[in-house]
Amino acid sequence: MKESLTGCSVEESMRLLGGRWRLLLVSYLLDGPKRFNDLRRDVPGISQRMLTLDLRALEDAGLVKRTVYPTSPVKVEYDLTEDGKRLHPVVDVMKEFGLWLKQRDADKTAAR
Amino acid sequence: MKESLTGCSVEESMRLLGGRWRLLLVSYLLDGPKRFNDLRRDVPGISQRMLTLDLRALEDAGLVKRTVYPTSPVKVEYDLTEDGKRLHPVVDVMKEFGLWLKQRDADKTAAR
DNA sequence: CAGTATCCACAATGATACTG
DNA sequence: CAGTATCATTGTGGATACTG
Numbered sequence: 648m649k650e651s652l653t654g655c656s657v658e659e660s661m662r663l664l665g666g667r668w669r670l671l672l673v674s675y676l677l678d679g680p681k682r683f684n685d686l687r688r689d690v691p692g693i694s695q696r697m698l699t700l701d702l703r704a705l706e707d708a709g710l711v712k713r714t715v716y717p718t719s720p721v722k723v724e725y726d727l728t729e730d731g732k733r734l735h736p737v738v739d740v741m742k743e744f745g746l747w748l749k750q751r752d753a754d755k756t757a758a759r
Numbered sequence: 760m761k762e763s764l765t766g767c768s769v770e771e772s773m774r775l776l777g778g779r780w781r782l783l784l785v786s787y788l789l790d791g792p793k794r795f796n797d798l799r800r801d802v803p804g805i806s807q808r809m810l811t812l813d814l815r816a817l818e819d820a821g822l823v824k825r826t827v828y829p830t831s832p833v834k835v836e837y838d839l840t841e842d843g844k845r846l847h848p849v850v851d852v853m854k855e856f857g858l859w860l861k862q863r864d865a866d867k868t869a870a871r
Numbered sequence: 872c873a874g875t876a877t878c879c880a881c882a883a884t885g886a887t888a889c890t891g
Numbered sequence: 892c893a894g895t896a897t898c899a900t901t902g903t904g905g906a907t908a909c910t911g
Contacts, residue, residue: 656857657783665777671769683873720872740852745768795893832892
């Protein structure tokens with residue numbers, strides 16, 4: 648394969664996952680299936696609107712599966728698909744970098 | 760101040776790297792130091808403005824070092840710092856996922 | 872419970888022109 | 892060559908109210 652394609656695949660990933668919440672949602676879904684309001688609780692700060700939009704985007708990308716149980720009131724479960732589970736290493740590496748970054752900046756602030 | 764939950768470090772990373780171009784720029788800088796116009800060529804589609812802004816952001820985050828050689832005309836080199844090189848695994852994993860994603864979608868399109 | 876529907880603010884990005 | 896400056900457009904996210 649051409650070299651030019653490899654660079655663009657980073658862009659490709661970021662286009663899908665680059666929002667503020669998407670990868671974060673995925674990181675919670677790695678624990679197992681979750682309901683809508685579970686995710687609202689897990690991700691304090693996200694609005695209903697963004698939660699819906701990002702879940703839809705992940706669903707459209709085939710990374711998340713939405714299951715509706717026709718109880719009353721309805722129960723909806725979100726779960727990673729097999730494709731979605733491919734994000735595990737992505738989440739891990741982002742988490743690790745984020746932790747390091749926060750630690751570094753904490754040290755920087757402390758040193759001032 | 761936000762809570763220091765593990766999940767939030769994913770958010771932390773994405774806040775810094777979540778733009779359209781930043782991680783892509785880093786991926787090219789992993790090859791070695793590059794000049795401004797090298798990067799413009801490497802990343803077709805990026806505007807001068809965004810290239811400047813994102814390089815500044817990465818510089819401010821301590822991930823990229825900017826070196827000016829006082830020749831005429833001036834030569835400016837951008838290079839990853841040691842901290843910036845910590846992004847290598849991030850880039851790798853994003854590249855890998857992006858490649859897989861493009862391949863999957865190509866197959867999907869072909870099957871239509 | 873799990874959403875939609877609106878409306879709005881602001882950030883991100885782009886286009887174009889100009890400069891030391 | 893390596894940028895700035897300015898303006899316009901698009902995208903992202905938030906607030907609030909409402910619904911089956």
